[in-house]
Amino acid sequence: NAGVMQNPRHLVRRRGQEARLRCSPMKGHSHVYWYRQLPEEGLKFMVYLQKENIIDESGMPKERFSAEFPKEGPSILRIQQVVRGDSAAYFCASSPPTSGGYLYNEQFFGPGTRLTVL
């Protein structure tokens, strides 16, 4: 069973360009999370999605950032008009559907996409 896949692993953009980061969850997982890791910082939650629905986007910047998880295909984190402050590692995690009485499902992380904005 392949793990969470992210691509590209490294992405270089110039200021003002768009960045698209892709995440393919583990097989059978319908929940996807995006986190951002700034230099010398821990990971910060950005958004939580289920298929075709955004469940919690409270960690997303209000402008330029958007995320989707369509019925078919990977989840996409899109950053428009990138700025140098967007340079970071972006991690995706997935978890299976909540079952029974579980309040927590383990999140499995991908290797991350390292975005560099020149």
Next chain:
Amino acid sequence: GDSVTQMEGPVTLSEEAFLTINCTYTATGYPSLFWYVQYPGEGLQLLLKATKADDKGSNKGFEATYRKETTSFHLEKGSVQVSDSAVYFCALTPAGGNNRLAFGKGNQVVVIP
């Protein structure tokens, strides 16, 4: 809001030494607590977890006990190996089923042969 605090700075120690990484948290109710490990160039891997007070999580020789009275979840290992060199993150999910993780800043651990 919910938050996690880890001790400052990297940790450098010799092989077979005892490792402790401190972690304290701020949260309402009874969050679930986790330690994640990140090896160079890789994503985070769950190392261990505890979901209620006084639970002890353990894996690969690492242990951490959920201490509600001190709001702590310190990570320990009795005898580290060079292969334990990595970044260790303490994290929590809030009580009540919100599944998002709140992370500490992480500690770089370097084990010298």
